[in-house]
Amino acid sequence: MTPFLVEWGAPADRAALAVLAVHGRGQDPAFMQATAHRFATASARFFAPEAEDNTWYPLSFLEPVERNQPALDRSVQVLEASLARLAEAGFDGERVVLWGFSQGACLLSHLVLSAPRPLAGLVLFTGGYLGTAPPVPGGQALSGVPVVLRSIEDDPWVPRHRVDETAALLRQAGAQVDLRIDPGADHIITDEACATATELLNAAAARASG
Template sequence: MTVPMLEWGAAADQAELAVLAVHGRGQDPGFMRDTARRFGPAPVRFVAPEAEGNTWYPLSFLEPAERNQPALDRSLRTLETCLGRLAERGFDAGRVVLWGFSQGACLLSQLVLTRPRRVASLVIFTGGYVGTEAPPVPGDAVLHGVPAVLRSIEHDPWVPRHRVEDTAALLRRAGAEVDLRIDPGTEHVITDEACAAATRLFTTVASRGAGRRAG
């Protein structure tokens, strides 16, 4: 599978982490790169795939999941392909952060809850699982202890607060260490606080990984 990707940040051979950055509907990897410029310095390599037509699936994530097929499954496979390529480049599961905004955050939420895998951490900006039925809580403790930053806006026009909170609850039940914050407002935006929280997470997780390798 050929997946167009944009990369930036620390050189691959110097980065402590890889960040798989997944854009929203109507956006492209350049949006994620521009957002990442609002983060503080961190030893990470960003890798951002591009959705065909800049859309990962056609309808709202609040619709029944089957109504977004086959695009939904195709997009999930795209992310799995990206993770496989990162592993080939030396970024194993413990060195990969999943970061998404809007539709990208929804897609990543769906990935970790329905196709669970061990990752270093999660950054979910304004999104939640896809469909009308909550997926079962992932088993096998693959998300146990995984730090997750979830951020959203109280009256976001596309993503209701309750879906973000429900997704956070599922992640907690799966064992993730969830940091959830929903700020007041009505716009579909990423706040400066969210960017700062992501940077803190990147640096904390990177330092843990560096310490393990040094030991």
């Protein structure tokens, strides 16, 4: 499987890092591209896959994992193939930031906790791990990985408790988690979330440039 990736940002041969941008349910790469304009960074090349019918899996992420199969496994395969594409373009794991919103953030949480790997960073806007039994990475599998995790207190789709639980699992795996949950009941990405993500991207770019 070789997914088509929408690309934008710094030219690949000059970018310090790559960002794999994963959209939410009912969205597409254009949403992530528009949101990326809220990031003040010039050192990243963005790559965005698109879910079939704009949905990575059919049911709520709170349902048992098996109820979202086989779509969930297919979507994980898309992410793995996308990361392989980035590696072929010269971006190894330590030069890759994973960024997702809503269903995309849930899918990335599932990927990272189920199959940890070296990363330059992780940005999760309003999401958490999938299923009823949390995946528990062995040891410090995400040691030192910076994570920005943002959500809204009364988000209609993603309950606060699942965001808190996901932050705890990431910390347990060694990640450095910056968690903030703002008041409200809207399914949105705040300006503060974008500003903090920008800080993570710029710091990751500086490390990659060495």
